[in-house]
Amino acid sequence: MIPTYWYLLLGTALFTVGVIGVLTRRNVIIILMSIELILNAVNINLVAFSQHFQSIDGQVFALFVITDAAAEAAVGLGLIIALFRNKETVNADEIDLLKW
Amino acid sequence: MLEQIAFFVLSALALVSAVLVITRRSAVHSAMWLIVTLFSVGGIFLMLHAEFLFAVQVILYVGGIMVLFLFVVMLVNLDVAAKQAQFNRQWQVALVVTVVLMAELGYGIFHGHEGLPPAATTPLTGGNTQAVALALYRNFMLPVEIASIMLLVAMVGAVIMAKRKME
Numbered sequence: 310m311i312p313t314y315w316y317l318l319l320g321t322a323l324f325t326v327g328v329i330g331v332l333t334r335r336n337v338i339i340i341l342m343s344i345e346l347i348l349n350a351v352n353i354n355l356v357a358f359s360q361h362f363q364s365i366d367g368q369v370f371a372l373f374v375i376t377d378a379a380a381e382a383a384v385g386l387g388l389i390i391a392l393f394r395n396k397e398t399v400n401a402d403e404i405d406l407l408k409w
Numbered sequence: 410m411l412e413q414i415a416f417f418v419l420s421a422l423a424l425v426s427a428v429l430v431i432t433r434r435s436a437v438h439s440a441m442w443l444i445v446t447l448f449s450v451g452g453i454f455l456m457l458h459a460e461f462l463f464a465v466q467v468i469l470y471v472g473g474i475m476v477l478f479l480f481v482v483m484l485v486n487l488d489v490a491a492k493q494a495q496f497n498r499q500w501q502v503a504l505v506v507t508v509v510l511m512a513e514l515g516y517g518i519f520h521g522h523e524g525l526p527p528a529a530t531t532p533l534t535g536g537n538t539q540a541v542a543l544a545l546y547r548n549f550m551l552p553v554e555i556a557s558i559m560l561l562v563a564m565v566g567a568v569i570m571a572k573r574k575m576e
Contacts, residue, residue: 310412311412311413311456312522313522314518314525315416316453316457317518317522319420319423319453321514322420322424322515323424323427323446323450324511325507325510325511325514326427326428326430326431327427327431328507328510329431329503329504329507330430332499332500332503332504332507333496333499333500334495334496334497335497336487338436338439338481338482338487339431339436339439341478342439342440342443342478343431345443345447345470345474346430346431346446349447352450352454352462353450353453353454356453356454356457356462359457359459360458360459361525361528361529362526362529363529363530363531363532365543366544366548368461368462368537368544369541369544369545371459371462372462372541372545373556375465375466376556376560377556379473379563380560380563382477383563384566384567386478386480386567387567387568387569387570388570390481390485390571391571393486394573398489398490399490400490400493401497
């Protein structure tokens with residue numbers, strides 16, 4: 310039997326790797342992948358608590374998070390295609406059209 | 410004992426491949442390592458007796474979202490970006506801040522886990538898929554409908570964004 314807080318520590322570590330990816334990378338596609346990492350870390354926490362309290366609600370919530378991730382990936386990748394068509398770049402720090 | 414070994418192997422696999430995702434130069438390599446991470450997280454779901462979520466993780470994440478990512482990587486010309494600097498200017502500050510955040514969270518969880526309510530003793534009855542389905546269509550009927558509308562909006566949004574020209 311594995312203690313619940315081990316899963317929480319794993320979720321924390323995975324979340325941190327995702328946040329580092331979002332904050333340091335320039336490539337927009339890899340920033341989106343890092344967001345997927347963050348959502349997976351959240352799902353580990355939800356399922357761990359679902360097992361801890363023997364309640365199915367955590368797993369249902371994780372299912373909604375996966376739905377959200379799918380919607381976010383579709384819209385985000387559509388945005389990247391539109392962006393590349395207009396700016397010819399995928400670097401986040403070169404997209405400064407609104408900066409004055 | 411075997412359970413602990415499985416947990417550590419899956420965790421190490423997930424973390425190492427996650428670090429490789431955010432450090433590779435080529436976006437295709439990143440996507441491949443992300444698939445390894447997603448499979449490992451699916452294994453963690455199996456260890457937590459969430460078999461339905463494992464199936465959803467493999468089919469939807471690995472089979473759906475990652476294929477979408479690979480399509481976009483091939484639609485967008487990344488050869489120029491692969492030759493440029495991969496990390497932005499504030500990466501040292503971001504790294505320090507995030508590691509401090511992880512230390513705080515880890516310290517809080519490691520020293521505060523005794524405050525967690527005790528684990529439930531009555532196990533869930535019936536199959537996992539059945540339990541998820543009953544919860545989804547009884548207690549969470551309205552959220553399911555809202556999620557379906559959100560998916561529709563996301564689908565229309567993605568088509569509009571990727572369209573060549575607005576009429």
